[in-house]
Amino acid sequence: MNWQTLDVSVESGVATVTLNRPDVRNAFNETSIAELTQAFRNLGVDGSVRAIVLAASGLAFCAGADLNWMKKMAGYTHEENRADAMQLAHMLHTIYTCPKPVIARIQGDCYAGGMGLVAACDVAVAIETTHFCLSEVKLGLIPATISPYVIKAMGENAARRYFLTAERFSAQEAHRIGFVHSVVSADALDTAVADVVKALVSNSPHAVKEAKRLVRDIAGVPLSQELIVDTARRIADIRSSEEGREGVRSFLEKRKPGWLDD
Known part of the structure; x- marks a missing residue:
């Protein structure tokens, strides 16, 4: 496929899906949501694929919703908003239920909907300078669509704090509450991800x-x-x-x- 917002490659049984909108910090829009859904649907049934790495280009992993997309949503009716939210919900569920194990390679900051992406993965590895934030309430919104996955990943008690406060928190805190599995230096990120992939494909x-x-x-x-x-x-x-x-x-x-x- 000719991806507009992603890079997708497969090598030696390992697929890498890379969010590729670094100019907008890999924020979501309708196209990226549709393409992520399609990519994971395709890879999930590809017999040659043993594991999938979800990565991102640029300095940020994912900043949540694209500003231009948010501007468009501001004029939506209730039904249009519901249909739009269902597309995001379907994308997250596709990743979460993908038959192949999915590893999030988090090389930079991860906010709002980006945290839903990570939570839908099976294993999450982040660099030590990453910051996380569930920023929705600052905008008068709530992290509803991503909540089933984020609450499973970080637990109810942590979610109660970070859903309500919209505080930015560190990779170390994300590890402490169980949201990510490993925190490593930027230089060690690829090795750490490769180690997880090696363990997965050995089974x-x-x-x-x-x-x-x-x-x-x-x-x-x-x-x-x-x-x-x-x-x-x-x-x-x-x-x-x-x-x-x-x-x-x-x-x-x-x-x-x-x-x-x-």
């Missing part, structure tokens, strides 16, 4: 897909007989799968599993 592709879905489906669900039955079914399914059988055989035979021979 069974089918098991990684099912483990991602397991976390999504089980987190926050009360323990019940139904849940016990469901998890027993899941392990039975994976044990009897082709990759499940191959993984156990290769371990017992002290050899590399077949998926590492590809």
